[in-house]
Amino acid sequence: MKEFPPFRLDTENQCLWRRGDAPDDERVMLTPKAFAVLRYLVEHAGRLVTQDELLGAVWPDTFVQPEVLKYQIADIRGKLGDRPRNSFFIETLPRRGYRFVATVEEDELAGALAPAIPDRGRLVGRERELGALRACLRKSLKDQRQIVFITGEPGIGKTALVDEFQRQAAREEPNLRIARGQCVEGYGGAEPYYPVLEALGQLCHGPEGKRVVEILAAQAPTWLVQFPALLKRDQRQTLQQEIRGATRDRMLREIREALDSLNLEAPLLFVLEDLQWVDPATVDLISALARQRQTAKTLWVITKRPVDMVAPEHPLRRVKHDLRLHHLCEELTLAPLKKAEIAEYLEAESPEGSLPEGFAELIHRHSEGNPLFMIAVLEHMTEHGQISSENGRWRLNVPIEEMAIEVPETLRQMIESQIDHLTSEQQRALEVASVNGVLFSASVNAIPASLDEGQFEELCDALSRRYHMVRRAGLRQFPDGTVSVRYEFAHALYREVFYHRQTPGRRAKVHLRVGERLEGLFSRHESEVASELAGHFEQGGDWQRAIQYLRLAADTAGRRFEPRQATAILKHALELVKKLPDAERAETETGILEMPAGTNATLADTRVSATY
Numbered sequence: 001m002k003e004f005p006p007f008r009l010d011t012e013n014q015c016l017w018r019r020g021d022a023p024d025d026e027r028v029m030l031t032p033k034a035f036a037v038l039r040y041l042v043e044h045a046g047r048l049v050t051q052d053e054l055l056g057a058v059w060p061d062t063f064v065q066p067e068v069l070k071y072q073i074a075d076i077r078g079k080l081g082d083r084p085r086n087s088f089f090i091e092t093l094p095r096r097g098y099r100f101v102a103t104v105e106e107d108e109l110a111g112a113l114a115p116a117i118p119d120r121g122r123l124v125g126r127e128r129e130l131g132a133l134r135a136c137l138r139k140s141l142k143d144q145r146q147i148v149f150i151t152g153e154p155g156i157g158k159t160a161l162v163d164e165f166q167r168q169a170a171r172e173e174p175n176l177r178i179a180r181g182q183c184v185e186g187y188g189g190a191e192p193y194y195p196v197l198e199a200l201g202q203l204c205h206g207p208e209g210k211r212v213v214e215i216l217a218a219q220a221p222t223w224l225v226q227f228p229a230l231l232k233r234d235q236r237q238t239l240q241q242e243i244r245g246a247t248r249d250r251m252l253r254e255i256r257e258a259l260d261s262l263n264l265e266a267p268l269l270f271v272l273e274d275l276q277w278v279d280p281a282t283v284d285l286i287s288a289l290a291r292q293r294q295t296a297k298t299l300w301v302i303t304k305r306p307v308d309m310v311a312p313e314h315p316l317r318r319v320k321h322d323l324r325l326h327h328l329c330e331e332l333t334l335a336p337l338k339k340a341e342i343a344e345y346l347e348a349e350s351p352e353g354s355l356p357e358g359f360a361e362l363i364h365r366h367s368e369g370n371p372l373f374m375i376a377v378l379e380h381m382t383e384h385g386q387i388s389s390e391n392g393r394w395r396l397n398v399p400i401e402e403m404a405i406e407v408p409e410t411l412r413q414m415i416e417s418q419i420d421h422l423t424s425e426q427q428r429a430l431e432v433a434s435v436n437g438v439l440f441s442a443s444v445n446a447i448p449a450s451l452d453e454g455q456f457e458e459l460c461d462a463l464s465r466r467y468h469m470v471r472r473a474g475l476r477q478f479p480d481g482t483v484s485v486r487y488e489f490a491h492a493l494y495r496e497v498f499y500h501r502q503t504p505g506r507r508a509k510v511h512l513r514v515g516e517r518l519e520g521l522f523s524r525h526e527s528e529v530a531s532e533l534a535g536h537f538e539q540g541g542d543w544q545r546a547i548q549y550l551r552l553a554a555d556t557a558g559r560r561f562e563p564r565q566a567t568a569i570l571k572h573a574l575e576l577v578k579k580l581p582d583a584e585r586a587e588t589e590t591g592i593l594e595m596p597a598g599t600n601a602t603l604a605d606t607r608v609s610a611t612y
Contacts, residue, residue, distance in 0.1 A: 002042050004089065004102040007080065009042055016079070028079050029461075032442075032454045032485070033058060037072045041090060041100040050097040073098065122348050123164045125341035126157065129332045133165045136299055136330060141173070141267055143295035147286065149320060150303045152334035155372030155411070155491060158303040161334065162271055165301070169269060177262065178269045179203045183277040184437050185492075191531045191553065192281035192562040195272045196255075197226055204230055205477065208266075215261045220254035222246050226560070228525065229479055248281075248561035252288050259289075260296060267297035274492075275304040275316055281562045283315045290328040336369025345374070352392030358400045359387075372491050376414040383421065415497045418469065425451075427498075429459050430469065433487070434498035435510045435536075441476040443484035443521060448513035453484070460487050469494050479525040512540035527552055543579045547588060550576070554595060570595060 002009040006019040007028070016028040016035070030038065036058045041049060051066055059068075073090060076082075082089045091099045123130075129150075136146040150158050169176055179202045181195030203212045204227060216224035217239075224230070225239045243250075262268060275282075286300070307314035323329040337345075343360035367373035381387045386403050388395045396403075419427060432449040433440040446456035464471045464487075473488040489495040499507070515536030522529050526549070534549035550573040557566035570592055577589050 001106070003105045004042065004045075004100075009039060011039060030076070030079060032457050034072050034075050034079075037069070038076050041098060042104055045100040045102070045104045048093055048097055048099050054097065122345060123157070123160055124345045124348070125337045126161050126164070126334070129161055129334065130165055130168070132330065132332055133161075133301070134168065137169055137173070137269070140297055140299040143297055145289070145292065145296040145298050147290050147300045147323065147329040148302065149329060149331040150301065150334065151306060151331060153370070154305060154493060155370045156334045156336065157371040158334060159273065160371065162273070162301055162303060166269070166271065173267065175266045176269055177203060177206075177208065177266045178271070179206075180271040180273065182273040182439070183275055183279075183282075184439070185274075185277045192279055192557050192560040192565050193226075193285065194279055194282065195275070196270075196282055196285060197223075199270055199272065201227060203262075211265070212262065215258050219261055220258035222251045222254050222561075223258065228528065229477070246561065251561050252285060255285070256289065256292060259298060260294060263297045267299075269299050269301070271301045271303075273303045275302050276307055276314070278304075278316055279565065280315050281560065281565060283319050287319045287323070290323050337364075337367075337371060337374070338369065339364040342367070342369070342374060346394065350389060350392060350394045353394070356394055356396045356400075359394060359396065362400055362403060370411075372493070373411050373414075376411055376418075380414045380417055383417070411493060412497055415494060416501075419497070419501070422463075426459060426463060429456060430463070430498045431502050431506075432510055432514070433460075433470075434489070434495045434502075435507065435514050435539075438492050438495050439473060439486060439488045441484040441486045443476070443478065443482070444514060444517055447517055448510055457485050460485075478521050479523075479528070508540045511536045512542060515540060515542075515545070527556055530556055538576065543576050544584065544588070547573045547576050547580075547592070551592065551595065558595075566595075 002011065008017040008019070010017060016030055016038070018026045018028050037054065040054060040057050051069060055066070055069060073092075077084070077087075077090060080089050084092055087101060089100065089102045091101045093099060133148065136148050140146045150161060152158050166178060170178060179199035181197070181199035181202075183195050200212075200216075200223065203209065204216070206212070213224065213230055221239045222243045225236065225243060228236055231239065259268065272278075272282075286302070289298075289300070304316065307317045320329065320331070324331060339360055342364045343355060346355055346360055346363065363374055363377055366377050378387070381403065382389075386396070386398050388397060422430075429445070429449045429451065433445050435448075436445060442453045442456045442460070446453045449456060451459070460470055461472075463469055469490055470487045471490060473486045475483045476486045477483045489498075502510070515533055518529055518533055518536065519526065526533060530549045530552035534546050534553055537543075537549060538546035550569050554566040554569040554573070557563075557569060573592050574589065577585055577592070580588060
């Protein structure tokens with residue numbers, strides 16, 4: 001975060017804020033290119049930035065007329081309230097370029113809050129759980145490692161609880177290092193250590209990223225080598241030589257030692273979300289960390305649905321039970337909100353007046369205390385003119401007894417009703433985004449949605465402000481160094497509705513287009529997204545490319561010393577072999593069975609199932 005009063009440049013969420021008389025800062029809307037121009041000038045404040053330098057930084061490998069840059073500068077000046085002559089912020093140096101002349105300061109507290117926490121509204125009914133999390137944080141600060149599972153049904157508010165706790169923790173402990181990772185349904189679960197690597201990646205790209213990379217290089221090279229974008233070619237080659245012959249046990253030992261070193265410098269908060277889709281290697285790592293005898297200033301917060309909803313024999317179920325038995329973890333199970341808690345939420349939204357009689361009871365009855373259902377019910381009733389909020393007061397526009405008849409019975413119906421209010425372009429963009437999962441980025445999805453990147457970002461930003469279906473979720477960096485705004489669906493159920501409202505044929509085509517776009521963005525770095533690519537091409541019916549990337553994903557699992565997962569991935573590849581034309585089957589199957597030792601012995605037993 002960079003400050004030049006009264007403005008703050010939020011580089012994490014790519015937006016500009018203006019501080020005023022109101023309690024909350026005002027967001028100043030900038031197009032993606034205008035933000036990129038302003039960011040470059042601010043990051044090089046005090047010196048001349050030539051036109052060629054600025055064009056090369058913001059429009060790399062693209063020919064752009066200088067007039068475009070002049071237009072962007074004029075737009076930025078308008079938003080800053082600046083002027084070409086006697087400038088407060090951007091000075092023009094004729095025929096040479098521009099200079100940012102305001103004093104720029106780093107907002108250290110804002111940097112401690114990374115990754116960004118979206119604003120999800122008022123949290124009610126979770127005081128006990130927040131108190132329990134704060135108690136665990138206090139214990140961790142006293143060198144008592146803590147692991148907390150937060151369990152609850154979809155929409156019950158697991159992420160909202162974690163977000164509020166993270167805000168409080170970052171405010172109370174400015175030195176706290178925070179990292180978040182998330183499991184992804186489908187392809188994400190096939191990749192060993194998926195959420196942990198995502199969280200470590202955030203630390204590596206955060207304010208203290210250079211130091212984190214140094215510690216990983218010294219104590220956890222088997223982990224650092226998993227981030228090729230952080231390394232130069234000669235560094236990668238040196239590390240690969242160093243870890244040759246390494247084992248899974250070494251990988252677990254190294255990450256424990258690296259985390260201990262990070263702990264010596266600052267306490268750690270790791271948030272791992274949606275572990276109902278976790279990979280077995282991550283489960284083993286959680287178990288190993290919980291059983292460490294060494295003290296550590298680390299708190300692991302893990303959210304998940306009840307694993308019985310996913311698979312009765314889920315590996316996390318056994319590990320969690322064993323850890324609880326030995327008092328090595330805590331579990332917080334979120335219950336539905338009570339009627340009084342819903343009334344508290346409604347009263348906070350209507351500070352100027354009392355609630356209409358029976359209103360809270362109606363919302364409680366139709367939401368069953370599920371926070372997501374509650375918000376969806378309110379939005380549905382507002383859209384249909386049944387209720388309104390005027391001058392800080394709730395107003396009922398039709399009698400209570402009639403509302404009970406009109407409100408849809410299921411959340412899916414409510415979401416469908418919301419979607420009906422979107423334009424065809426908005427619907428198409430979110431349908432394409434749903435193919436990516438809960439998280440998606442502008443660079444990956446804009447072209448499959450027949451939009452340019454700027455249009456896609458503006459569309460998603462508008463949707464987040466008006467309909468609250470999606471929200472910003474930081475940035476995604478690609479191997480060429482470019483970054484793209486990342487978004488997420490407000491809840492997985494929004495994603496599911498958009499995904500399943502498409503015909504199977506359309507979904508397959510979109511999967512192919514997204515897969516091909518990812519191939520282009522990760523050219524020569526496909527191993528970083530091999531599981532993702534395999535999933536898209538399998539859903540798109542391109543069996544040969546799906547098998548190609550499954551083999552690459554298996555190789556990645558092998559390099560992370562997880563032969564079990566490598567074997568499982570290759571078994572799935574053998575299943576797909578049966579879908580190939582006769583002429584391609586034998587050669588492809590042979591290639592799979594000739595994969596490195598450690599997997600092919602097990603695979604040989606499955607060869608019969610792949611015969612034709």
